[in-house]
Amino acid sequence: MKKLFAVALGILTAIGGFVDIGDLVTNALVGSRFGLSLAWVVAVGVIGIIVFAEMSGRVAAVSGRATFDLVRERLGPRIGLANLLASMGVTFLTFIAEIGGVALAIEIATSVDEVLWVPVVAAALWIVLWRVRFAVLENAFGLVGLALVVFAVALWKLDPDWMDLWAQVTSPRPGANETWTSYSYYAVALFGAAMTPYEVFFFSSGGVEEHWSEKDVGTMRLNVFLGFPLGGLLSLSIAAVTAVVFLPAGVQVESLSQVPLPVAIALGKIGLAIALLGFFAATFGAACETGLSVGYSMAQFYGWSWGKFVAPRQAARFHAVVLLATVVAVAVLLTTVDPVAVTEYSVVFSALALPLTYLPILVIANDPDYMGERVNGWFANALGSVYFVVIVVVSVAAIPLMVLTRGGQ
């Protein structure tokens, strides 16, 4: 059992990246419009986040420095500040969306309007971030979030034409009434979701929270090689069930309430209940991840003490930032903005945040000052360099594609 908990951090990090509120709808939407023809993007994204999460996790284990600490050291205060603002854009907007997402999940179960749940959810979330121990937090939401495996079970139960699904996977191009621009927009969106900057902020800071040292590099790699592929599989299974149920019926997914329908069809009420539990845990887990990451980024940029491993009194500014972020998030959500739409705007910020986050990691993972002999091997460097080029291309393409497709229409 201990071993299972040892990978909770990796699972929670991956859940916050692959199946947070924005991705639940995006994966379902992609399945309902493109089937599995975008599956290859998820695979590429999983490998990318594995490469860089492993590097940032190794840096955290060997040198005790979390990712945002490095960003400013390597890029200097000016570019570092630009990345702080850009990545805060992504992290904070996603944080707002997650709180709304938890409220949406409750709305589906209770059919009471989401806005009414927002203050309750935010209060509960903040109490968790303030008092609940980091290990308990990651185990509870990381492992319960695995309830989303019910989508894979539903896919198997629907007994689809597997050959047809495989044909979709192996034909990476838009279907009949889809354009290459919207196909590329969702390719960028899925890749961006897989490699969202706050995943490495949270994963590396989580490593410091768990007092990783050089002897924990093995555990760190277990987290990486187990957690992220699992995240990828969850997002693919969501796309697959909607491809099977919605694509032929001409239904395009627009809201969270449509996402669990295929599970209800396949597994009935039990399946639906498990799916809703999965929604709740995944979005709540992602809310913790992004909420803490807001604090981690600010504190590590300015050099404040941070983290839950010290008493709140010893990381006063860190906790004040998290509290402020929660209050502002509630205020924004009370304007009844659609939480899912909020994540679409964060794509714009991730265009800048992606390269400025991953370049310092790649550089520092090769610096003996930080890593001693644990510097990157040739394989990590080769993959890291290739992916850095992909990241730059994606970040350049993100905003134009968003404008061209008016947010993916």
Place this chain on the structure above:
Amino acid sequence: MLTVSGCATPEGDPSLYRDEAVSTLSAAESSVVTVRIVLTTRLRDRTFGRAADDAVTTAETSLSSTAGTFEGLQPPRGADAVRQQATQLLSDAEDTVAAARIAVRRDDRAAMRQALVAVAGVAARLDRAPEILP
């Protein structure tokens, strides 16, 4: 001169207006089919009443906003027939979806069965819309 120099917008160009009608009806079909699936699933007792209510209500809201946007467009000269048929289809869709929402919220199985027939009918008409639109 005005029409000639008018820029190509659905409100100016009849064929663009018809394309807009087709894409609106396709979005409407997506909402209506969602309601059909929810009704079927609820009637087979494979989903909770509240979840069904939430899904149908969300689809109803999305349908009415889709319809509202289209109805707000100024039809170019000569496109009135297209507009008349499209808005008729849209209002039928809204009526049947509203009936479905009422039935689901009351958990009235008979009304749900009736609504399912109506919803399936409208869905079929929406599916054929691109061909039957003038």
Place this chain on the structure above:
Amino acid sequence: MAERTDQPGFRRQYDAQLHLLDRQILDRDGLPVAKVDDIELVVRADGRLAVAALLCGPGALGPRTGGRLGRWTKAIWRRLRPDEDPQPGRIDAALVTGTDSAVHVSASAAELRLDGLERWVRRYVVDRIPGADHAD
């Protein structure tokens, strides 16, 4: 990684921007104190420029951020400071005991009087909430 000697890991040569500037400073208990926001140089009798201290806080970081934002941070910081001509936080170079991925100093944040904002937030925000002293 940090050599717990009194000399900074005795590396014969530093490149200031690469090895010192913007690095995390850890106090004697290993707690983060601040970042090296700037470095103070002193003109020695022999005319050489010697490292005198590490400078921390908005007063030091502001100018380096440059542009409007830098000027704003410095202006806000200056207004918040009670004393008339506020100087940035200062850590004497002799207190630095080692450098590796961070700069280690032999005093605590309180002794260095660098925790003004942290103390203010602690008193007026964090300490008012129950459980403020409950560590993980």
Place this chain on the structure above:
Amino acid sequence: MPTDPTVPTAVSGAVTRHRISALLGSRVLLRDGSQAGFVTEVRLAGGPGLQSYVVEGLVVGSRVQGSMLGYDRREVAGPWLVRALVRLVNRDLSYVPWASVSRIDWDGHVVEVDRVGPLTDERALR
């Protein structure tokens, strides 16, 4: 012994204090008034004890300021792509040993030097 290269600015307690950030990014002028570039890094040497380190020289580059991401001088093992990229951006680095610094105008951010030499890779660290 170079002439006193400093123009006292912030004098407090009879000791002239400067900030290294004022030096970084300063324009470097040669004796004939031509511009050799900008100070992109300040090399310190000395030890043990940080207070015993003095400015040993200045790295001069064409661009105002760009952290070299650590790939400037030391042969750091790393991705060839990033190294090549950074080298390309900073291909024209040169070095000014302290003895060649004739005058520093701290407020005007200008450093006057006698000559500019090649940038040799740092000796291996300790």
